[in-house]
Amino acid sequence: xxxxxxxxxxxxxxxxxxxxxxxxxxxxxxxxxxxxxxxxxxxxxxxxxxxxxxxxxxxxxxxxxxxxxxxxxxxxxxxxxxxxxxxxxxxxxxxxxxxxxxxxxxxxxxxxxxxxxxxxxxxxxxxxxxxxxxxxxxxxxxxxxxxxxxxxxxxxxxxxxxxxxxxxxxxxxxxxxxxxxxxxxxxxxxxxxxxxxxxxxxxxxxxxxxxxxxxxxxxxxxxxxxxxxxxxxxxxxxxxxxxxxxxxxxxxxxxxxxxxxxxxxxxxxxxxxxxxxxxxxxxxxxxxxxxxxxxxxx
Numbered sequence: 001x002x003x004x005x006x007x008x009x010x011x012x013x014x015x016x017x018x019x020x021x022x023x024x025x026x027x028x029x030x031x032x033x034x035x036x037x038x039x040x041x042x043x044x045x046x047x048x049x050x051x052x053x054x055x056x057x058x059x060x061x062x063x064x065x066x067x068x069x070x071x072x073x074x075x076x077x078x079x080x081x082x083x084x085x086x087x088x089x090x091x092x093x094x095x096x097x098x099x100x101x102x103x104x105x106x107x108x109x110x111x112x113x114x115x116x117x118x119x120x121x122x123x124x125x126x127x128x129x130x131x132x133x134x135x136x137x138x139x140x141x142x143x144x145x146x147x148x149x150x151x152x153x154x155x156x157x158x159x160x161x162x163x164x165x166x167x168x169x170x171x172x173x174x175x176x177x178x179x180x181x182x183x184x185x186x187x188x189x190x191x192x193x194x195x196x197x198x199x200x201x202x203x204x205x206x207x208x209x210x211x212x213x214x215x216x217x218x219x220x221x222x223x224x225x226x227x228x229x230x231x232x233x234x235x236x237x238x239x240x241x242x243x244x245x246x247x248x249x250x251x252x253x254x255x256x257x258x259x260x261x262x263x264x265x266x267x268x269x270x271x272x273x274x275x276x277x278x279x280x281x282x283x284x285x286x287x288x289x290x291x292x293x294x295x296x297x298x
Contacts, residue, residue, distance in 0.1 A: 005045070006078070011038040012050055013075055016060045016068045093122035096284035099136055100145035102129045103227065104271045107246035108160050109145065116291045123284045131197050136275070142285045143275040147268075155274040158289055159296065163267035165245045168205070169257040171237040180260045181240075184214040191239035192218035193230045205242045207264035214264070 014024040014035070021032040028035065043050050050064035060068055100109055109127055117125055128141070136144040145160065168187070170180075178190050184207040196202045202223065204215040220239045224230050227247050234241035235256055241248070251257040259265075273292060275285060 005042065006075075008038045008042040008045075009071060010075060011035050012042055012064070013068060013071055015039060015051065015058060016064055017072075019058050021058060091122050092120050092283035092287035094282065094284050095124045095126060096143075096282075096288060097126045097128070097141045098143050098145060098273075099128050099130055099134060099139070099141045100271075101131045103244050103247075104145040104160070105129045106227070107244060108271055112291070112295070116288060119291065120284070120287050123287065125284075132199055142282060143273050143288075145271050145273055147271050154277060156277050157272040157274045158292055159270065160273055160292060161270040161296075164270045165265045165267050166206070166242055167245045167248050167252070167259050167265055168207070168240060168242045168261045169234065169248055169252065169259045170240045171235060171256065172258055174237045174239070175258055175260070177237075180258075184216050184261060184264055187216055187218040187240060190218065192220035193233050193239040193241045194218070194220060194223045195227075195230060195243075196223050196225050198225060207261060208266050209264045 011024075011028070014028055015021055018024040018027070021035050025032040025035050039051060048063050049061050050067060052059045052061055098109065105127055113125060113127070117123060133146070134141075134144070136142075148157075168181075174191075181187050181190060184205070187205065192205075194202055202217070204217045206213065206215050208214070218240075222230070222233050222238060224233075227243060230241055230243065231247055231251070233239065235251060240260070241257075248257055248259075252259055273289070275281070281289070
């Protein structure tokens with residue numbers, strides 16, 4: 001196999017793309033004469049002219065154009081491979097910006113943050129809580145977090161944790177007063193605590209059992225956009241609550257809340273970290289993906 005002179009090939013590709021020695025030299029940070037010598041040496045070794053040169057212009061010959069068409073993608077691959085090799089050895093550093101809805105922040109990302117940052121002290125993690133869907137690339141984020149139904153098809157998705165459930169629960173004193181519902185529609189006759197998104201939308205409560213899905217929009221004394229506020233009201237016996245199991249687990253274990261309609265609360269996949277599909281990830285994002293995947297394996 002013929003010995004490759006990558007530096008000379010890269011010099012030729014830069015001149016052929018710019019069709020100008022001076023502009024290519026500026027891009028490469030060398031002199032125009034250095035590039036000219038490199039290209040001439042390459043032509044001599046190959047035994048073929050690659051560039052037409054005049055005092056006013058530079059253009060690839062037929063052989064040069066064919067070489068450039070094959071060479072361009074190969075040089076990009078080589079550059080990315082070298083970047084990946086360097087990043088694998090170097091300590092990840094710099095900013096990592098993640099956009100996520102509040103439940104994913106509180107229940108999934110926040111518990112991970114300390115362990116990740118202790119493992120990678122040169123990384124600065126910024127987590128922004130936002131319910132609405134956004135274009136993470138346009139808004140300057142490295143990654144986002146959403147549940148499966150909201151993921152764009154052109155994104156890479158990495159599971160952040162095990163399945164989750166929405167749990168319907170109430171304080172024991174409220175159950176003693178109004179009784180436990182036996183079917184999701186029974187909630188329409190009981191006081192419920194509702195969540196409203198910042199957009200103004202108030203999502204229905206969706207429950208499912210054995211393939212039967214029921215959506216209800218019960219009324220009640222309190223509407224809030226804060227899970228903490230809703231949990232406090234549920235503990236005080238103000239109404240039934242429907243929330244991620246992670247918010248309610250400690251209170252269910254202590255007995256301060258009691259789950260109802262448990263057979264209508266089927267698990268669903270947890271949230272996913274997503275980011276644009278590309279071969280070379282910024283080192284902080286690559287480190288976070290590796291941290292997440294290592295945690296899942298454990």
